[in-house]
Amino acid sequence: MAHDTTKRREALRESLIGLAEAQVRADGLASLRARTLAKEAGCAVGAIYNVFDDMTGLTLAVNGRTFGRLGKHVSDAVAKVADAPPTERLVAMAIAYLEFASANPNLWRALFDVEMSTDRDVPEWYMQELGRLFAIIAQPLSELHPDPEPGEIDLMTRALFSSVHGIVLLGLENRISAVPRERMEGMIEFLLKRATAT
CATH class of the missing domain: 1.10.10 (Arc Repressor Mutant, subunit A)
Structure with missing residues (x-):
């Protein structure tokens, strides 16, 4: 029973x-x-x-699935250019991120729009999914910076993710301040090439 x-x-x-x-x-x-x-x-x-427990718990479960699909989409894009230089792999994953967000705008937005009370811990599995995404970004950065200061790769990973995310978010807003869709890939490539120049 x-x-x-x-x-x-x-x-x-x-x-x-x-x-x-x-x-x-x-x-x-x-x-x-x-x-x-x-x-x-x-x-x-x-x-x-x-x-x-509540609707936030259900939303997090939905977001867990979305993170999984997003991670796979990005990983698949990187696999296609596995032998390319690190910066080119970063560009490929950023374009894949843009593609996923463009194809799944509401699910993508829900990843960041979920409301969490300050006294509630983010579930460990949720942080692991986000960690997997960051690990994909960190790999080529580690190749570009083989002897980083403690915490430097994590900081660069989060900074680049936030920068690309900002371009994608503004581009998908369709408001006066929006980045035209046809220029978004060029802006992302410009940002990553400048940011990773050694």
């Missing part, structure tokens, strides 16, 4: 993540509502909170 309950709970969890993912993909994170999800999943609203 306990085994059946665990299986039903896991099935509901996977169903809710899938439904939430579809909702975020279509209409953005702000559209996510417990009542709507419960109706689509064929369960009571309270059942959602038997599986997740």
